[in-house]
Structures are given as C-alpha cells and as structure tokens.
Amino acid sequence: MGESTDPPFEITYKNLLNNMPNTNQKNFPELPVVEESELPLIDLNHLYLGDTERQACKKLIAQASREWGFFQVINHGIPRDILEIMRAEQVKLFKKPFEEKKSYKDLNFSAGSYRWGTPTATNLQQLSCTTMEQFATTVSQLAQTLADILGEEMGHKTEFFKETCLPSSCYLRLNRYPPCPVHPQMLGIMPHTDSSFLTVLHQDNIGGLQLVKDGKWIAVKPNPAALIINIGDLFQAWSNDLYKSVEHRVMANPLNERFSTAYFFCPSYDTVIQSGVYRSFSFGEFKKQVRKDVELFGSKIGLARFLVPSSISRTHGGSDGGSSGVSTDYSTNGFRDAAYLISVL
Ligand SMILES: O=C(O)CCC(=O)C(=O)O
Numbered sequence: 001m002g003e004s005t006d007p008p009f010e011i012t013y014k015n016l017l018n019n020m021p022n023t024n025q026k027n028f029p030e031l032p033v034v035e036e037s038e039l040p041l042i043d044l045n046h047l048y049l050g051d052t053e054r055q056a057c058k059k060l061i062a063q064a065s066r067e068w069g070f071f072q073v074i075n076h077g078i079p080r081d082i083l084e085i086m087r088a089e090q091v092k093l094f095k096k097p098f099e100e101k102k103s104y105k106d107l108n109f110s111a112g113s114y115r116w117g118t119p120t121a122t123n124l125q126q127l128s129c130t131t132m133e134q135f136a137t138t139v140s141q142l143a144q145t146l147a148d149i150l151g152e153e154m155g156h157k158t159e160f161f162k163e164t165c166l167p168s169s170c171y172l173r174l175n176r177y178p179p180c181p182v183h184p185q186m187l188g189i190m191p192h193t194d195s196s197f198l199t200v201l202h203q204d205n206i207g208g209l210q211l212v213k214d215g216k217w218i219a220v221k222p223n224p225a226a227l228i229i230n231i232g233d234l235f236q237a238w239s240n241d242l243y244k245s246v247e248h249r250v251m252a253n254p255l256n257e258r259f260s261t262a263y264f265f266c267p268s269y270d271t272v273i274q275s276g277v278y279r280s281f282s283f284g285e286f287k288k289q290v291r292k293d294v295e296l297f298g299s300k301i302g303l304a305r306f307l308v309p310s311s312i313s314r315t316h317g318g319s320d321g322g323s324s325g326v327s328t329d330y331s332t333n334g335f336r337d338a339a340y341l342i343s344v345l
C-alpha cells in the first residue's frame, strides 16, 4: 500500500475477486457482445442561428430525450480551457496517496467528500476551488438551457427550473476508474439511473460508458468535442414518462484509467414534482426513499416506488423505464477509485 493512490480494492473485494470465474475456463459464459454506437449528436450552435434552425435543434433535443434518454452536444458553450483545467485538477487530486485522500489532508474538501467503492456518505456542503466553480457555473447554464427547451417542447414555457435548480442543489462528481486487469466484466459503476432532472457528463477518450437502448446494452463511443447529456428520474416523472431516464453503467478498462466528471442538475429538496404517472413527491422524499431502498435491498428502486396505482399495469419494470438499478448517490459498488461529491457554492 504505502503511497498507493488506489483504495485497497484487493483487500475489500478479496472474496469477490477470488470467487470470480476464471476467464480461461471453458465453461465461462461468453461476454455478451455490446455494440458500439454514437449517441445522437446535436450542434447547439443551431440554437443561435435563424428561427428555423433553432426550432429544428429543439426538436432534436426532445426527440433524443424521448428515444434514447441520452445525447451528446457540441458547441455547448463550455470553453475548452475550462474543461482541460478542470480535468488536470481532477487528475492531480486523484494522484494523491490514498491515505492522504482518505484523511483529506491538504484537500480543500470537507469530511466525507472522498468516497470509493460502496459509499455510505450523504450529501455534503462544500465550497470548492475556482476551477470547479467556473466549470459548475458554465455547465449549469447549459443544463438550464436544455431543461427549458425540454419543458418548451412539452408545451410548458416555464420558470420552474430557474426557480428550483439552484447552485446549492446541484452536484458535481469527479470519477476516476482505475485500470482493472483482474476481470473483463468488472464494473466501474453498477447499472443505475440518475436521480437528477438531467446530468451533464464530461468523459475522456477511454470509453466504458454503456446504456440500455431497445433492451440491449450499447457502448458509447467517446467524442472529445462533445459533452454527454442524460435525462434523470425527475425529468422522466415531470414529463409523464415522455423523456426517459435510462439505465447506464461503466465497464472498467483492463489497462487504462479513466476519468469522468458528472454535473447533476437537481432541484432543492423541498421541490415537489407533479406528475400524472407518479404521485406527487418532493425531491427530498425521493432521495430518502432511494437511501432506504439501498439499505434494505442493496439497490435503488427509484420511480417505480411512486407510480400511481392506475399506471402500474402499464409497461413499467422494463430496463428502459428507469425503474431499476442502483442509486448513483448511495450504492455504486464497482471498481471505481473515488468520487468527490460536491455541492457547488
Ligand atoms: O463515468 C461515467 O461515464 C458515468 C458516470 C455516472 O453514470 C454517474 O456518475 O452517475
């Protein structure tokens, strides 16, 4: 161990790793082939051209949110240098020895900000460095714009997101996935849906992110110029299942470490989500239920908990519906070094 930057995966996951089927064994089940695919790519520059282009662009955003629950955006307005500096800071942080990260020495983070493996941490208040503030501020504007567009495409021109998704209620999470040579099926993050309205993800070039589309896992092809947007549970509820909160996961890479940064666009805990498909619930109530379910069952049940009886007979329970999976916030027991969960500002 000593100065190792990695958490003690080998010790904590000892039984798990020892009990894994040997890949050389003949009876080892074949890995299902996962197709690689490009997410719908949307050029946000079109929002600032003529009205025709703007309307077409908005339609593409809504269409991708209905059909994929995921899309990628270019010309997203986040300056390249902010993304690069942010990533450099992230790499620097994770390079610190594990023992140091664990005790937060010299890290400008509050207790509990550093988590790895299966975390039990709850939300944290944290003032972060300038880089993160800059990143969060620009990404939050992007999230706001996209949320407003998705609302408009449902016929609601609304101030709802401006009023409820405040800097204090949104989160930034920095992920590092160490190389994992022990097994090709090792997960960096378990399958889950995000609890947010939407999530903005900046990933590096390694790849490993997969999502469910038409009942199959699809590997997302990284695009260095793009940011990935995905719909979370709250938007699925608020849109009466029009926009999909889709299950996704990260496969660990056997050779390369991978970094990603996720910005969760969330409302304050007292915000009530009104929906025809689900009973009204506050975000705080939702998170509390997720935490309880994770404690009880080891995984998040999510929106299915809040279905009103008349809609239960409909097509719920499928992997596309965001009704199963593991909470991003409380149980992601994969091969992932650490997550800094930061409430920005
Ligand atoms: O690292 C990634 O690509 C995905 C991260 C993720 O799904 C999450 O943090 O909720």
Ligand SMILES: [Fe+2]
Binding pocket: 192, 193, 194, 248, 328
């Ligand atoms: Fe996620």
